[in-house]
Amino acid sequence: MSEMKDMILNVVERMLKEKVDKELVDTVEQGHWAPELWDLFKENGMTAVAITEENGGAGGDIEDLLNIVRLTGKYAAPIPFAETTFANYLLEFTSLQVIEDLATYMLYPNQAFTLENGKLTGEAIQIPWARHTKRLVTLAYSTEGTHLVEIDLSQAEIKLGSNLAGEPRDTVKFHHAKVSQVSAVLSPDKIHAITTLNTAFQLALMTGAVDKINDLTVQYTKEREQFGRPIHRFQLVQQHIVHLAGETAIALAAFNNVTEALLKNNQNSEVAYACIRFEEIIQAVTTIAHQVHAAIGTTHEHSLHQFTRRLWSWRDEGASTSYWTNLVATQLLNSGDSLWGYLTSSSASSPLLKVEG
Amino acid sequence: MFHVPTVQFTQEQEQFRLDVRTFLQDELAKGTFTPKCDSWLSGDDPEFSKLIGQKGWIGLTWPKKYGGQERSTIDRYILTEEFLAVGAPVAAHWFADRQTGPLLLRYGTEEQREYFLPKIVKGECYFGIGLSEPNSGSDLASVSTRAEKVEGGWIVNGQKIWTSNAHLCHYMVTLVRTSPFDGKSKHAGLSQLIVDLHAEGVTVVPIKFLTGEHHYNEVFFDNVFVPDNMVVGEIGNGWAQGLAELAFERSGPERILSTFPLIDELIQELKRQKNLEGLQQASKIIARLWGLRNLSIGVAQLLESGNGEDVSIPAALVKALGTKFEQSIPEITRLIVQTYPTLNAHRKIDRFMAESILHAPGFTIRGGTSEVLYGVVAKGVVAQ
Numbered sequence: 001m002s003e004m005k006d007m008i009l010n011v012v013e014r015m016l017k018e019k020v021d022k023e024l025v026d027t028v029e030q031g032h033w034a035p036e037l038w039d040l041f042k043e044n045g046m047t048a049v050a051i052t053e054e055n056g057g058a059g060g061d062i063e064d065l066l067n068i069v070r071l072t073g074k075y076a077a078p079i080p081f082a083e084t085t086f087a088n089y090l091l092e093f094t095s096l097q098v099i100e101d102l103a104t105y106m107l108y109p110n111q112a113f114t115l116e117n118g119k120l121t122g123e124a125i126q127i128p129w130a131r132h133t134k135r136l137v138t139l140a141y142s143t144e145g146t147h148l149v150e151i152d153l154s155q156a157e158i159k160l161g162s163n164l165a166g167e168p169r170d171t172v173k174f175h176h177a178k179v180s181q182v183s184a185v186l187s188p189d190k191i192h193a194i195t196t197l198n199t200a201f202q203l204a205l206m207t208g209a210v211d212k213i214n215d216l217t218v219q220y221t222k223e224r225e226q227f228g229r230p231i232h233r234f235q236l237v238q239q240h241i242v243h244l245a246g247e248t249a250i251a252l253a254a255f256n257n258v259t260e261a262l263l264k265n266n267q268n269s270e271v272a273y274a275c276i277r278f279e280e281i282i283q284a285v286t287t288i289a290h291q292v293h294a295a296i297g298t299t300h301e302h303s304l305h306q307f308t309r310r311l312w313s314w315r316d317e318g319a320s321t322s323y324w325t326n327l328v329a330t331q332l333l334n335s336g337d338s339l340w341g342y343l344t345s346s347s348a349s350s351p352l353l354k355v356e357g
Numbered sequence: 358m359f360h361v362p363t364v365q366f367t368q369e370q371e372q373f374r375l376d377v378r379t380f381l382q383d384e385l386a387k388g389t390f391t392p393k394c395d396s397w398l399s400g401d402d403p404e405f406s407k408l409i410g411q412k413g414w415i416g417l418t419w420p421k422k423y424g425g426q427e428r429s430t431i432d433r434y435i436l437t438e439e440f441l442a443v444g445a446p447v448a449a450h451w452f453a454d455r456q457t458g459p460l461l462l463r464y465g466t467e468e469q470r471e472y473f474l475p476k477i478v479k480g481e482c483y484f485g486i487g488l489s490e491p492n493s494g495s496d497l498a499s500v501s502t503r504a505e506k507v508e509g510g511w512i513v514n515g516q517k518i519w520t521s522n523a524h525l526c527h528y529m530v531t532l533v534r535t536s537p538f539d540g541k542s543k544h545a546g547l548s549q550l551i552v553d554l555h556a557e558g559v560t561v562v563p564i565k566f567l568t569g570e571h572h573y574n575e576v577f578f579d580n581v582f583v584p585d586n587m588v589v590g591e592i593g594n595g596w597a598q599g600l601a602e603l604a605f606e607r608s609g610p611e612r613i614l615s616t617f618p619l620i621d622e623l624i625q626e627l628k629r630q631k632n633l634e635g636l637q638q639a640s641k642i643i644a645r646l647w648g649l650r651n652l653s654i655g656v657a658q659l660l661e662s663g664n665g666e667d668v669s670i671p672a673a674l675v676k677a678l679g680t681k682f683e684q685s686i687p688e689i690t691r692l693i694v695q696t697y698p699t700l701n702a703h704r705k706i707d708r709f710m711a712e713s714i715l716h717a718p719g720f721t722i723r724g725g726t727s728e729v730l731y732g733v734v735a736k737g738v739v740a741q
Binding site: 211214215218221222232235238239241242245246248249250252253254256257260264270272273274276277280322324325326328329330332333338339340341343344346 | 358359360361362363365366368371374378438442443617620621624625627628631633634636637639640641643644645646647648649651652655671674677678730731732734735736738739741
């Protein structure tokens with residue numbers, strides 16, 4: 001990553017460190033909204049990163065954006081930053097107009113809305129932040145096929161819900177509501193590309209949370225004393241520390257390889273591998289962190305749960321891991337190459353980020 | 358958390374990978390070698406070493422004036438991966454290429470470099486690494502093999518153990534005590550000597566591996582004379598010099614790929630069976646391998662940029678994690694496909710299974726036990 005990028009990320013991290021604390025995350029979990037934090041991100045141009053300049057974007061690329069998303073995950077920033085930026089990224093990806101408002105998205109193929117004469121009908125659950133956002137970018141089925149549409153959420157009936165971490169996950173119902181924009185029919189490849197990008201955003205958030213949990217846990221082993229010494233001095237605790245460090249290092253390297261592949265537009269199966277590997281990472285990291293923190297880590301008072309509960313939620317949001325294991329298995333079955341050839345293949349099977357003209 | 362860079366291979370590097378692969382496939386077709394799991398320890402074949410020496414593939418990163426190619430650490434990484442992925446017999450020259458060369462380039466005298474490196478590069482001169490002793494395993498600093506100063510050199514007495522392929526090697530870089538053990542600074546007073554394994558007073562005795570095969574040895578020194586010009590670096594600096602080698606030793610693809618031929622054969626078998634469910638299970642192995650490989654290549658890139666101190670913790674971590682992965686492969690494989698492991702089996706997967714099961718216990722022991730590595734990593738992480 002360039003020095004410029006490092007600088008931007010340092011600024012974002014400082015911003016998050018200053019503005020996001022446990023109380024703010026708690027407040028939003030109780031149903032409030034964090035306007036100051038959102039405005040700060042917006043004023044600093046963060047919501048326009050990775051949008052092309054001709055569409056009013058702030059420049060920057062997908063790697064920058066995903067790294068900012070990673071940092072919002074690292075601080076459990078209680079704003080729909082990933083949702084709004086990804087919604088816009090999708091709009092540009094499908095040659096639609098980007099939007100200024102707070103936005104969210106819905107990509108579960110099994111609950112897509114139906115689209116008829118420019119009107120949207122149907123109900124979908126677990127839409128992130130719907131109550132606080134103005135626009136929804138969603139898959140919709142017409143008689144012609146699957147589209148991406150953008151629609152004003154003021155026309156929706158919204159029922160409140162939340163995930164394990166208390167983040168807003170609402171039910172949204174439309175009845176013949178007018179859509180603002182409709183994409184051309186999406187090819188299966190295009191839908192797969194959208195799923196891939198969606199998973200990359202999820203991975204970014206999860207990487208941030210894993211990184212934070214590692215920091216919290218290592219710090220705790222230095223502060224907590226038992227039997228007259230800090231607990232990191234005990235070999236059994238050291239074993240936990242190493243296991244945690246290993247999973248964290250693998251998560252960070254996996255995420256960096258995913259963003260690099262997306263940036264160079266030679267993504268093969270990196271997202272699939274990362275998603276499959278993150279299953280084990282999350283299981284290990286959450287278990288170890290709670291074990292090391294012991295009783296105090298299970299209290300609401302402590303901040304650990306703000307990250308472990310997010311991981312337990314985020315891993316089930318977006319495409320399921322079985323989608324990716326099935327993809328890898330099918331690719332292997334159809335590959336004429338040896339496994340080693342398949343793993344080290346230098347050319348992308350299908351460049352992902354080509355914007356349809 | 359420490360930062361490990363990502364590496365995108367250049368087009369030249371991709372081409373180099375394919376060139377190596379084509380060469381190995383051709384040799385395989387000619388019957389030059391039989392693929393093996395753990396071939397960097399058990400696949401010793403001096404003829405093969407000479408063959409790849411002719412290709413310029415030993416000492417790839419070394420200066421041209423010593424016969425090297427001045428290629429990058431990443432190029433060497435690619436080369437090593439290709440050897441291991443196909444299970445090629447690279448054991449004979451392995452330690453000379455991986456450790457002795459870099460050691461001499463960093464600490465050796467010009468005379469030593471000019472004498473040894475061109476021979477190593479040709480695949481004709483092999484080195485063992487003499488570290489462990491019967492009473493000094495993980496507690497390496499307690500070694501008691503001693504060297505006493507005499508006119509023109511040193512007299513060595515003592516014993517090394519677990520020395521891989523010492524029976525094939527010409528020399529051994531030997532860690533010896535050149536001043537008496539001092540409990541207060543136990544890392545002081547150690548030195549590295551190049552011992553000619555054919556010198557008078559050296560006895561190499563095989564220790565049979567649990568399969569009955571001969572890989573490692575005991576090496577006894579009975580008043581062995583080592584001339585002054587075979588001292589590596591400074592007398593008394595052996596511990597620090599040895600540590601510098603460790604990052605190279607710990608983070609390479611051989612800590613991930615020792616059982617790769619088995620994974621490859623598992624996938625082949627599942628493809629033959631058109632077993633989608635089996636392939637779905639196997640995708641977990643591939644994801645793990647990918648995750649480790651990212652880390653290991655990142656450490657290679659750090660080694661390239663030459664800051665050894667930042668590398669030691671992630672390198673130890675790669676070995677601890679990678680060897681655990683290698684070790685798990687036969688156990689996972691046997692639950693996905695039916696195998697009948699035997700060393701001389703006709704079916705490749707049965708043979709690779711046998712080699713993997715039987716060699717697996719050594720993966721997490723050799724080159725620093727996992728327990729020692731865990732200690733290194735934990736202390737490093739806490740100190741950050």
